[in-house]
Amino acid sequence: MKETLRRELRSHAPAGIMLAALIFVFAANAELFLSPRNFINILMQTAPMCLLAIGLTFVVMGGNLDLSGGAVIALVSVVCGKMLSGGAGSILTFLTALLLGALLGLFNGICVAKLKMPAFILTMATQIMIRGMALAVSGGKTIYGLPESFLFAGSGYLLGLPVPVWLLILLFAGSYIILQQTVFGYHIHAVGDNAKGARMAGISDTRVQIEVFTLAGLLYALAAVVLTGQLGAAVSTSGDGMEMTALACLAIGGISLSGGRGDPLGTLLGCLIIGVLTNGVNMLNLSPYYTTFIRGMVIFGALVIECVRLFRNRKGEDEL
């Protein structure tokens, strides 16, 4: 048990080193970087993307890709905005949001698992459709003036910490336990690693795939609620490109994009790297013209370190 734990932790060393390096650089140059307030800010700013990334982790571990995350966030956000401004209650809107996300995920899951559509193209198509629906429903407008009770999920406080931070703690821990300790998680690993083999071993790979996509959809909806809560408005262009950044976070965190390998701790590290980077760039007042390039460089750097680690592991396996 201790051996596997140490092996797992070592596999996250590259991402951990990159994160530590970034924190060191920023802390050295901006005095208020290392304050608890700033750390909370970083968690708040990455919260929507983190929730998306957790959902994506389930899908990717199961051997598929899902490019529709950002679009689901946009549509759920807009639907919430419409419902709230039409007078619906906050709890009802919240439940509708989760249901909508789950249904969209279910749709993706059925198309991939039952109709055998390739996940990449299918989710790309659903991304375009869902984004289109978001624009159509909202007319492109941002809906302001949402009731405070709904915004609680995004900007409320509970026992001294913001609600999104609690959600992150809960969901990262929860997804870690589900993926590493439960039978469901075991099935996901199996299907992600070798779907045919899993089927022959008696695991219904179609069922697992539908379940992971639905779960992801649910988490995307939660991300939408948190984002809307933070912004205080339902923005129809939310989450644009968020799924790609989340995918990069997964890759940095050591989750294999072909499935079956990795754990949510890696996702957390990847998301924190991106969050620290964005926050640090703003705080250091680096030129906004270079921000995008710097972000690309950091992701590339983290990938290099991760690939070096995989390379060395593989060499070790070959020698055995």
Next chain:
Amino acid sequence: MKRIFGQTLQKLKIRSGGLSRSVLQLLLLCLPVLMLCLAGCRGGIVTENTTGESTRQNLPEEERSFTIGVSINSLRSPFMIALKQGIEKAAEEEGIHLILSDCNGDLYTQSSQIQDFVTQKVDGILMEPLDEDALSMAVKEATEAGIPVYCVDTTVQSGEVRCTIGSDSSLMGEMAAEYIVERLKEKYGACRGRVVNLLASVNTTSGRNRSRGFHKVMDQYPDIEIVAEQNGALQLDTAMYAVTNILQANPQVDAIWCSGDTNAQGALRAMRWLGCLTPADQEDHIILVSADGAAETLQAIRDGYIDACISQNPLEMGALAVKTLKRQLTEAALPDQSFLAYPLFVITADNMESEELKEYGIWSEEIEP
């Protein structure tokens, strides 16, 4: 090297018995492509006839109606929606047939829309370019086809654009800076303080010019320090996170130039989150200056959170653009300047209810939802 060449040549050889089969496959592939081309040719003529006929039927004999292709991104903000409505209303009044295309923020879509207009042989093109450099090829194509190209709100860096109708974005930045300087003088008795420049965008002319104008005035005051300059991108989440981080690093800030309404809303949200949002009459109030003039900004001015807004009037701007283009088409009267600057109005809490503002036009109240 020679070996690689030889191997490649080997691989390109067609397998035995395959030559006739390959030729047949190629022909079969070409057939649908050929059919599409033919259909396209015929389709082009057909569309032109039907549009020509329908417009000629609806209007009196003397007035030849024009077709203008309009390409804007009307889905990003109330400003854009107002621009579109101003254009549509003026076109209706002038009896111009519009082909309105929305490019949804995608550059390739806008470029192909311009090319489609050229193919459809419109009389004029009115566009709101997404990027100042990337569309110069499309503009050139249009001008070479004899179609005058007008830009509204922002422009393309190309000598081919006949006229741009927009607000002087540089002037907007200057007016914002001058307003902030005045307020700082009131607060401190001297022209000093710490300000933040929250950019509207890093890749459009209007975005860059708003910052340029701001710098032009602020650089004259050595005691006023621009402590941070980051991109809000006129996106609610980007602006909110940027302002949160900036205020985290610089707790003592006197003023923020938000460069746009969405940036200002993001700044408000960030300040509310950090607990430093105070109305105008209190001592630790941070001066916020917005631009464009959406309804939420005006409400925030009434509430005392935003201090000023450098307002444009997109309804009138759109109308002016259509009228100027029509004048060129009917009277062959080229506009005397290549840039027609539509006047700006600095809205503050003091002049919200004034006659001058009503005359300028509160566009956010005049647009149809």
